[in-house]
Amino acid sequence: MAHVNENISPDTPLEYQSGIGRLNIFGFWIFLGAEMALFATIFATFFVLDGHTGGGPLPSELFDLKNTLIMTLLLLTSSFTSGLAINEMRRKNVKSMIVWIVITLLFGLGFLYMEITEFIHLVHEGATLGTNAFWSGFYFLTGTHGLHVSLGIGWIILIVLQVIKRGLTPDTAKKVFISSLYWHFLDFVWIFVFTGVYLLGLVGS
């Protein structure tokens, strides 16, 4: 972190003002590259095992389009509000930034709640992790995404606490910015889950 150029214009967004901030943000993009590879592998697994439902209930019997649509809207909107939070951060409006982040988190929690109730419902209908390869793949894919959302919520709460305590500094701004990148990424992945898993699952077979 030593010789990263520290002479930057004051117009630079706060999160990019420290050398470590710039390194962290760049590093996080690389991390997201790795996450892409991770989800790509899980999707590939899911598609390979798609249709391997010998015996168990079919996805088209159990998926509920309305439910999933609401989940999708919740998550997509949360991505938008997360963007608004960053916008407020750029305008140095700490209060409204926090408000938008909290709204984002509430949408995220709503999404999680719906996903968990969906899982409970599915298990109730006889589609569990161990029913067959298709459902194994389904739970692994949606579960990995859900786990990411849960970790994201916990992480962002920690960041909000820091912003409240220390105010908006290049350090905290960087953390908020990176967590929003993460949040958009989860949204992006969900679009593929929605189309690849639910819509195709409802159409197929």
Place this chain on the structure above:
Amino acid sequence: MFDFIKDNLILNDPMLIGANISILLSVIGIVFILTYFKKWKWLWTEWLTTVDHKKIGIMYIIAAIVMLFRGGVDALLMRAQLTVPNNEFLTSHHYNEIFTTHGTIMIIFMAMPFVMGLMNVVVPLQIGARDVAFPYLNALSFWSFFFGAILFNISFVFGGSPDAGWTNYAPLAIEGSTGPGINYYLLGLQISGIGTLLTGINFIVTIIKMRAPGMTLLRMPMFTWTSLVTAFIIVFAFPVLTVTLALMTFDRIFGTHFFTLADGGMPMLWANLFWIWGHPEVYIVILPAFGIFSEIISAFARKTLFGYKSMVISIVTISFLSFLVWVHHFFTMGGSAAVNSVFSITTMAIAIPTGIKIFNWLLTLYKGRIEFSVPMLWSVGFIPTFLIGGVTGVMLGMAAADFQYHNSYFLVAHFHYTLIAGTVFACFAGFVFWYPKMFGHKLNERLGKWTFWFFTIGFNVCFLPQFLLGFDGMPRRVYTYGPEDGWTGLNVISTIGGIGMGIAFMILVYNVYYSFRYSKRETTGDVWGNGRTLEWATTTAVAPHYNFAVVPEVKGYDAFWLMKQEKQKEKIEYKPIHMPSNAGTPIVMSAFFFVAGFGLVFKLWWIAILGGIGVLACLAVRSLRSHKEDEGYYVSVDEILKTEEKKEA
């Protein structure tokens, strides 16, 4: 709890009891020595919590050498078993465990950490950086590798080792193996894989963002280039491994059906996923090796590397191709002719960029004033030996011919010729070459030459006969054979070669001790007198944790060589240097990973959950810590002056 320990501690085998006792004695010995010399605090502050890339590199290398010993003992046990027909030295089950752990340890816990150790020590120095981009993350990388390795290794005395081969093919690894062995494999690799991924991210950012002024991409030393490309391969290949291991962990622990035979599972999916990671993995360990050889050959031929740009292009090409060839690992498992043809062609295509490199090295040697020091011996020895591995690789890459060679000792000989002549030779070469950078003195040349000759001759005596054994139809992974098979003579020769390599290893270890006692301490940074890259511009040993008192200005390729030609002596003005402070969380967090992994291996949920909570708590602690400007500390000008004056003297 007592029953659990009693049931899993392996006490029915005299060899393992011996191993248990020796491990116990070593631990007691280490604890005693540390206590007696009051070194606990020193160990904690100087090493266990360090974030200095050079020290982390050294720890990687030490761990890798210990693993080389373990993997080497496995190898010698296998050779002992195969020397004579109908041998009953090992049982078939024990033999299965040994070839599994030998392969896994050598690739994951020896070759990779060794290479990463060298990368850690050298790359930041080569690009003129004070540290890696994320020093804290770097410590976490090391410790998660370390605890992953420990988790894998305790399988040997507690619960039983994995026994489904290092490729761990389903359904054998799910339905055929009931003990905790495979769980150890899955979780040990998973935990150390986290560290590898973090290293990949760290080195991409370090190399792209932290280069000294003037060091453009095409002025980067070859080892840095190969490390960069390797880091990219890691970032795209390791998540595949993460998922693959997790899927099988779910199959074994939570009853899913990804790779099972029943309920729609697809065992073949494992083979595909495993090798989509596994083939690039081969290049993760071989590309940095190419970088090391390039540095050494150019230094001891006293010439600029021939065809630098073509070298860079060929490395990038190889990294792309490495992702497109995975099916060649299972040509005979029922792929269609079209699939096999495509993968056959991509496989053979890799020979082209590799060939370019071989010629570049030869042309670097051509008309050079060659000095046959030990690192140079390894590098020159590498070329013909590796060529045998490469050419036999092309033979195996022809799908039709592969139906003849596959699963025979021909294959075993081939990949040992690439991995040992490539990676292991490079590890030894780089180890000797950069040893003075790490410890402030050279390794003894004479003993080094003994190591080289014992190892190289032993290696060829061991593995050349195995090509012939393959032609004679000896399958790999058999634990014994009959006298009527006619494989005895060649197996005896092969074992003799193996012993030669074992002796070489012992000489190497003795050399470390001997040189520590008797070698002349080095005072200049440019120990070999032939240094061409920036790592030779700093003081010799690990001592200046800040690497460079003044960030060097790079004026071209072979930056340090150019500096030496100019011989400018400007008055230097030192400024305080900002460095990151030590951190205890990486080792603690990795220990929690270990706890969680151990709990999962035995399905002891409370232990697993405890470990998981510990990991999350460590993450939270780290997240809440502020990265304010005062984090870390400043090295004072006085201290810099003192250190730098020592160098001038």
